[in-house]
Amino acid sequence: MNDRIAPLTATPDLLALRDRALAETSVNGLAFVMANDLYPLLHFRQAVVAAYAGQRLNTLCISGLAKPTEDSPYLIWLQSTLHWLRPHLDSAREPIWLARAELALPGALAEGWRDWWPAGVWCVPLAKADQPPLGVLVFQLDAPPDERLQQALAGVWATWSYCWAALQKRHKSHFWQPGRRHAALAAVAVAALLCIPIRQTALAPAEVVSLDAQIISAPIDGVVAALQVRPHEVVAANAALFRLDDTTLRSRAEVLAKEVAVADAELGTTSQRAFDHSQSMSELSLLKGRALQRRAELAAVEAQLKRTQVLAPRAGVAIYSDPNDWLGKPVVTGERIMQLADPAQPAMRIQLAVSDAITLAPGAEVKLFLSAFPLSPLSGRIKETSYQAKVTDDGIAAYRLLATIEGPTENARLGLHGTAKLYGERVSLGYYLFRRPLSALRAWSGL
Template sequence: MLGMNDDKKAQAQIEGLATLLVLDDEIKKLSNLREFGFFTTNETHRLIPYHTACLWQRRGYVGQMILAQSGVAEIDAHAPSNQWLVEFIGKIQQTDNAKIIHKVNLAELEGDDNENFFPKAVLWCPFLNKSNELSGGLLFFRETDFTQSEIKMITWLIASYQYTWQILNKHKLKPSWKKVKEHHLRIGVTFFIIAILLFPIRLSVLGTATVVPKDPVLINAPLHGVIKTFAVKPGQYVHANQLLLSFDKTDLIADKEVNQKNFQLTEAKLRTAVNGSFDNKEARFEIPILQAQLNIDKAHVDYTNALLAKADVFSPSAGVVVFDSKEDWIGQPVETGTRILVIADPKNVQLRVMLPIANMIQLEVGAKGDFF
């Protein structure tokens, strides 16, 4: 039984060393910090298991910042978990063993409040620069404690990570003659920009423009009905009180005839009741009722006549008729208040220009433009 356990342990060590060699070879092929961050926080899981891995960097007076996190495409610096993580890294940097790989006990950090953002078991893996100063590192979180064999393997891998980290963060010194050349170039560019600012430059953009009436007269549907005919064409000049369009009057004429007959019938009944009221007491009581009914019937007749008068729409002023097409309106039912057309004054127009958001520029009052 012991022999089988020893064989499994040896097999695990061999697999770990093989993974270590593969990771060491792949890390050397990375070309930028973004690739480095993704690789170190995600691919290290092939060597040791963990819940979350974070890559951080120390940037002078700015302090530390999170560059990458396992399973996360973009880092949100304002997320509560990342803000806590930045503070947590700052506390570890103040400890005596901040420059060595070691396990961190959250309970040992006074005033620390994890708020269950990450598991309790933490492995601190710092990166040092050539001056042996702390420049960044990796943090690994998981539920169970890290074993000594895992820490030993990760130590070998961190050495390879640190070498690549130093190369990717290395700032190449430029020769002095290049610095002098760049200095003169900056001065020349500065004077060139100042010279340009002395001369006004006209900004121009292209956009879709439409001539639209300014303060047009709106012609809305005066009643609920169906448009039967148009007496004008789009773009036609009309005079005041000229017929524009007509609604279908078939239903209105029928309603008028019915209301007129009801009015005449009620009027006849009222006349009969008045004549018979001298001899018939009951007929005398019907007179007020018939008078009220006669008023109602007369109101119906007047209302129908008013609608018939509105069925023909006339132009309130002179101008150009603006609407889409006759075919779009003829035979179509419209509600009261629906805009049908507008009457525009040819001498009172304006230009409406539609620009994409990317081409928006600030214009002053009186700015000139070309319309074509």
């Protein structure tokens, strides 16, 4: 008997064991203390700390192992054995000794006990008074400890139970673990949120243009000699816009004028001789036709000379790029050089990218947030949309939309840029959130 009690005086004070348990900040840390710190007193072969988790006993720590290998044969057998021993442990409130000879173990469990465990194990349940058990300590011993040692350790069991309950309660307060009912309610709530109808919208770059803009193109082939208005300059009706180089046409007109004079002189001479010579009568018709041809050619060239000067057909604002981009540039008949826009009828020209396209009915609502006036958006409605997408200057395939501007237009100056927000039909929130990911998935998978 004295040999059993002697280790008490040779081991660290039991109060030190309690203090170390109180200093732990996690259940796993406390399990490590419980599995290893009592070896100087009990001299066990191995200690196992298991925690109750529903209908299972999960192994938290094994003495001498930093991290047990979950797929090891011993740990698999240990989990099965703890599950089989649970009916003996659930009703125990005090430490109990379980001997292998007294238990009717199944064949596989009995064989593993003979290989890995001694003749018996000392099981210490850990629980606070009148509360469900928290876990169990399993000490592998050749014989149960002395009664006086068990009484001395009773305070240690109480301290460990208290610390375990406190740490578990704090863990639950910081990390809420929802149950199946909460998960089902959350799924129903998410499904209900995804069914909420919401207005489908899209953002696209836009520019303020004129709803009534007339294209001014080159009337004939030539080279731009001068631009007589500045970009975005207000011009009156019949004001000079630009002029084409007329050097070639003037030279051609001078040559044709001389050819007309020669043809007239030949026609006059032949007419005088026709009274005396019958041969001159036959040449008279040919010379008259030649004279008329030269006059027609001269008239055509003079008409082209008049068209080298282009005038404004009406009052408006001249819209085009930098004049240096046009000076000296050869142009062909019909090539657009500028636009003559009516500033009293502003509109929005929107470039909606194909990837952002949504269903837009005629008359759909549009808001334009100008970069110059971000706090004063312009409101309007879709007037027309292009049938086919075209590549923009930025290399993006986009649809061209034209929208009217309703309400005050004092900020709608031609040429201002901004971002247009387009409002489509109402769809569910789920469709609104997952439309683009689903489109990308279908494009990638081909489904």
